[in-house]
Amino acid sequence: MAVSIRTAVAGLCAGLVTALLTGGPVRAEQHEQTWDLSTGAHAPRARVALDDTTGTLSFAVSRDGRTVIEPSPVGIVTQQADLSKDLRFLHSKDRMVDERYRTRSGKRLDRRVRMKETRLSFATATGARLDLVVRASADGVAYRYALPGASGDVLRETSAFNLPADAPAWLGTYRVDNEGQFVRHTAATAPTGEYSDQALFETDGGYTLLAESDLTGAYSGARLAHDQGTGTYRIKLADDRISTDGPLVTPWRAMITGDLATVTRSTFTDDLAPASRIRDASWIEPGTVLWTWLAGGKEAGQSLAAQKAYVDYAAERNWPYEAVDAGWYYKPGEWETVDPDWQTDSWMPELVRYARAKGVGIVVWIHQRELDTPEERDRWLPTLERWGVRGVKIDFMNSEAQPMLRWYDTVLAETAAHHLMVDFHGSTIPKGIQRTWPHVMTLEGVAGEEKRTNTAAHLTTLPFTRNVIGSMDFTPGAFHRVGLRPNSDAAEVGLAVAYESGLQMFAGTPESYDQRPLARAYFDQVPAAWDDTRLLAGRPGEEAVLARRGGDRWFIGGVYAGAARTAEVPLSIGAGRWLVETIEDGPDGLVLRRQVLSGGDRLAVDVVAGGGFASIACRWRPGITTCHR
Incomplete structure (x- = not known):
């Protein structure tokens, strides 16, 4: 029983x-x-x-x-x-x-x-x-x-x-x-x-x-x-x-x-999300971008000479893209007024040809209202494809209501048909869109570098919130905006890794990069797509240290809020010996420190208030003196 x-x-x-x-x-x-x-x-x-x-x-x-x-x-x-x-x-x-x-x-x-x-x-x-x-x-x-x-x-x-x-x-x-x-x-x-x-x-x-x-x-x-x-x-x-x-x-x-x-x-x-709707995605290529809006403003957007100079700089650095922001299709000297002859009078085809010869692709800004109707899209999208433009930065949707979402459905299919990569600004947030439409390289939907009221706590929260769900066009690298950003120069370098974006748009001026050769050399190396991502240390609003692998190298970006400290970061990137090159804030600017560590060791970094760091780690063996290539 x-x-x-x-x-x-x-x-x-x-x-x-x-x-x-x-x-x-x-x-x-x-x-x-x-x-x-x-x-x-x-x-x-x-x-x-x-x-x-x-x-x-x-x-x-x-x-x-x-x-x-x-x-x-x-x-x-x-x-x-x-x-x-x-x-x-x-x-x-x-x-x-x-x-x-x-x-x-x-x-x-x-x-x-x-x-x-x-x-x-x-x-x-x-x-x-x-x-x-x-x-x-x-x-x-x-x-x-x-x-x-x-x-x-x-x-x-x-x-x-x-x-x-x-x-x-x-x-x-x-x-x-x-x-x-x-x-x-x-x-x-x-x-x-x-x-x-x-x-x-x-x-x-x-x-x-x-x-x-x-x-x-x-x-x-x-x-x-x-x-x-x-x-x-x-x-x-x-x-x-x-x-x-x-x-x-x-x-x-x-x-x-x-x-x-x-x-x-x-x-x-x-x-x-549903599987990709693009059968052949070989034309979709992530990369770093020299973005000229915070660097040159409206005037740069209306100047072929200025844009050619930016292309020259991108080519010198081997950055694959240059982005032309607002102004290029407006009437000369005017704003918000579209030149009715933009298809025939524009200097954009010349810039695209000039850039292509130097190995640089062009991404162009365009207001959503210029793509609002089938007739407008039939004018703009085939023309941009014919010119050889690689991508469009579409701005000012500012709605998640059903009519605008239906517009997204249409423009996603049509930009893909014309082989134009997309960066949405003033937009929704990813919500699975990048799997279904992989030509969407990034979206804004974030209080990014343009904002003048950001806090260090906000910057250290983004890797755990907005950036979790998809690419984020924060536009780091604006070294020239001293006093308008809450972080140090080393932290600004670290954002290029702490924040993921399929088109990683660097927002600084060529002069500000040349004044910081360590940051410039780091940006020359950093990928815009990753084989793996790991959180090494973090707490929202306090610190965020992410390691991202590109090939056989790990790139590490750390950002911090609060007082100066010595941060100790677990080097959880795999067993063996690693050469770690770290950019930190020094008393007179950025400094570079090299050391050999074992996987699992702690990487100690002196962090200033609101500071951070950026590192590259590569496999060490006798004779290896740098991770840069």
Whole structure:
């Protein structure tokens, strides 16, 4: 009899474990059904619960038995149905997502995707259907809504994230250009308002970065609405009403979670996104760029002679691109007035030919309003391709509403068709766009180098927030803006590695680089696409030290907020002996220090207030005296 009881109990426990791992339903309490999804013992675990009394759904996340996201409401309301309550469970379907893909830029070029997916189907008493699709991987969990039948326009989501009230939070106030600074609060004490959906929280289950993926013109961009005194952050959509026609699949509500190193290295939002829509991507080439806006302003944008001089400098340094910003197609001496004869009178074709002969590609700025209609795009894009322009920097979208997202869908396809790489400014943030459209090399969506009010704390938060989800056009290297930036020269060099961007636009003047030959030589070496990325040390708002591998060399960038100190950074880049060349701030300018260290040793760096450093590490053997090539 005792053996039978033990056998029955063992069988019950085995069934429970199987249900937990496969996403099957579990009767947790008398009044609810639950479904758990996870890829392993130490991976984040998503739990969906259906309250049998109210028919409402909730979504919670834990890691190693500790809270990441507390049970949070899930649901969507359409013109024809309220799919946030009175739901009953129909059935579920499980599958594995196992993919490999390669990107043209980013923190890691070769990607492996392994996720478990559960599709939970529900219905209301009137027969309205809601499918909740949940995915879990080693570095995140996500869900999205699928409405199998026509349900009318979407009116709102009831989706929200409930965080422990005392959870440290790094939040950027929402702006249409996504250029809010990140400031530390706690989940409950953050002021009432709207915040960017790229919000970072720390709980006893680790760090969690909220994000979005696979956002298209079929839907609307999300932001977080918060009332002070609670740990709840509600999804608020950019549109009061989202136009739909037939079945609908919403973007992913993503939670990148783990320790800080896992979050920083994650490619989860790209992994969730659809595969590349560009069959032949060989023309897409990341690289460093001499950007002339902060270097020369409006006058440089209207001067062929000035642009040729910048091309000469880029060629001398072997920088692959030069970017011509606003002014080049405006009437001479005027601003905001397009020259009606720009296609025939422009000096741009001459500049492109001049640059091509020197091995330099040209990227041009263009206002979104010049690409707003099919007729305008038919004038501009084929002409730029015919001239040989390599990329376009499109500016001032300043919206994540459905009409603008539909414009993105169109312009992405058309720029790809004309072999034009893209840098979006005044824009949305990546949200998986770079996997689906790999010719998107970078996006602004950040309070970058142009801003005059940035803080060192903001600079040290970006690697853990905005830059986690995709390339970020911060435009480092503006050494000449002394007093307008909060960091030291060595920290400015370090930003070229701490911040990832497929087109890494250097914002300084040639004179400022020549006055800092160590920085100039470092920029000559630094890649714009990476084979691997690792966080060596960091704490949002305090310090960020990232190592990125290009071939057989590691480039290390460190930025710090606060007082001067001696920083000790674990050299976690592999076993063996390494020659490490480090650029630091010295009493009279930048200095270079060389040393041989073993993998796992600590790299000690004297950091000034608001300072940082930049290093190159290469394998050492007798006779190796420098990592520069």
